[in-house]
Amino acid sequence: MLFRNLIILFFCFFNLISGYSNNDLDNIIFPKAEILNAYTARIPFKLVDHLIVIEAELLGKKGDFIIDTGSEALILNKIHFPFKYEYRETPKQTSGVVNTLDNTLEKQLKEFVISNLNLKNKISDVIDLSHIEKTKRMHLLGVIGFDILKDYEVFIDMYLNQITLTKVDRFGNKLDKKVYLEKITDSISFNLVNHTIVLNGFVNDKPLKFALDTAAEFNQINKNVSKKVLKNFRPNKRLELIGAGNKKIEVLAGKLHLVKLNDTIYFGPMNTILTNLSKMSEAFGLNLDGVLGYEFFRQKRTIINYQKEKLYFVNNPITKQ
Incomplete structure (x- = not known):
């Protein structure tokens, strides 16, 4: 991004x-x-x-x-x-x-x-x-x-x-028909904006737009989202990060609760920072409410198909105690 x-x-x-x-x-x-x-x-x-x-x-x-x-x-x-x-x-x-x-x-x-x-x-x-x-x-x-x-x-x-x-071919169909031993349990469509995956999601049933990024070490939520969303962000510490020009900035870090993509694809509390995403939104040419990264992939074994603009999900194995 x-x-x-x-x-x-x-x-x-x-x-x-x-x-x-x-x-x-x-x-x-x-x-x-x-x-x-x-x-x-x-x-x-x-x-x-x-x-x-x-x-x-x-x-x-x-x-x-x-x-x-x-x-x-x-x-x-x-x-x-x-x-x-x-x-x-x-x-x-x-x-x-x-x-x-x-x-x-x-x-x-x-x-x-x-x-x-x-x-x-x-x-x-x-x-x-x-x-x-x-x-x-x-x-x-x-x-x-x-x-x-x-x-x-x-x-x-x-x-x-x-x-x-x-x-895959230009339609997103796999050339290898027997790739996964795992069973795909769910899927959801995304919008490909230039090269970026943009997901429609919800926090506390409030609709939001998220960018999905494998190199996002922390999820991010825009500090300008509605109060109904921010009620589900529970800060627990401050982090000092270095931005462009080695300028140090301080952000709130905590847990974001009640994140879901639809009624069947939802997440436990995710480590998230509260920040200003205006520059990111300007770069995309659309308003982004947040970024989903490592915390997303940690909870969901995820398959990305860019040509079909779809995500597929595979459950973790159930281990016997």
């Missing part, structure tokens, strides 16, 4: 820099991926704080990539991929964990390979992610966003700490 006032408010505006030539970014390899067939791969992930992080190799370097549905493109960390190849500059903004970025330097990738899964003609942005790397104490090579994920059905499984990617 083009801003990130969001979750990771401490991820500031970053200076952009160059990209790589088409021939250099031919492939990226996920060494721990389990290849099920020509269309499907399972990739284990670890949680760094509340960020979903997978291990990958690119251009002879091994390190971490953040999975961020709120980011539009593949982003490479300038620190590990320094400026040494020609690039083209296109005025645009990128998003997700990296806030709003002006004059992003884009690079067309000839091919992006997930083991034996190929994604051709993708765009990468090369920017300075050193602030995130230092704050999170990780070897961060980059961020994998919407442009890479949209051609797959994406199963984010916090129960098993793995992501399953299965190729």
